[in-house]
Amino acid sequence: MPEYAITLTDLPDPADVDVVKQGLDSYNASQGAPVDWVPLALFARNEDGVIIAGLTASTYWGYLYIGRLWTDERYRKTGLGGRLLAEAEQEARRRGCYSAHLMTGSFNALSFYQKRGYATFGELYDMPVGQTQYFLRKDIKTKE
Secondary structure, three states: OOOOOOOOOOOOOHHHHHHHHHHHHHHHHHOOOOOOOEEEEEEEEOOOOOEEEEEEEEEEOOEEEEEEEEEOHHHOOOOHHHHHHHHHHHHHHHOOOOEEEEEEEOOOOHHHHHOOOOEEEEEEEOOOOOOEEEEEEEEOOOOO
C-alpha cells in the first residue's frame, strides 16, 4: 500500500479545499449527478444601505438548499423573512428546481418554516446539547 501523510488544520489552503471539491465533483458527474451548483443570495437593506436581513442558498440537482436566513430583531415578525424565503423559492423555480431543503434548530425558526409549508424529514438530537436540529423539505414545483 502506498505511503501517505494526514494533516489537520483549521485554516485550510483554498487551493487544497478546491482539490477535494474538484475530486468529488468529478466523481459525482461520473455517477450521473452533474455539477450544477449555483449560489443564490438575497439581502434587504435599510435606507442607509445597512443589511437588515439576508438569505444565502444554492441550487443544485433540482433542489434549493437554504443555508442561512437571518433578520435583524427590529424587523422580525414584519413579513421580511417570509418575503426573502418566497423570493428565493421563486428564483429556484426559475432555475428549474422542484424542491427545497434546509436545517434549523429548536432554538431557531422551526415554526416559521412549518407555517410556510416545510415538513420535517429528520432530527438530530443534542446539537447543541439540549437542542434539536431539524431537517426540513418542501415541494416548490411539480417535477416535469
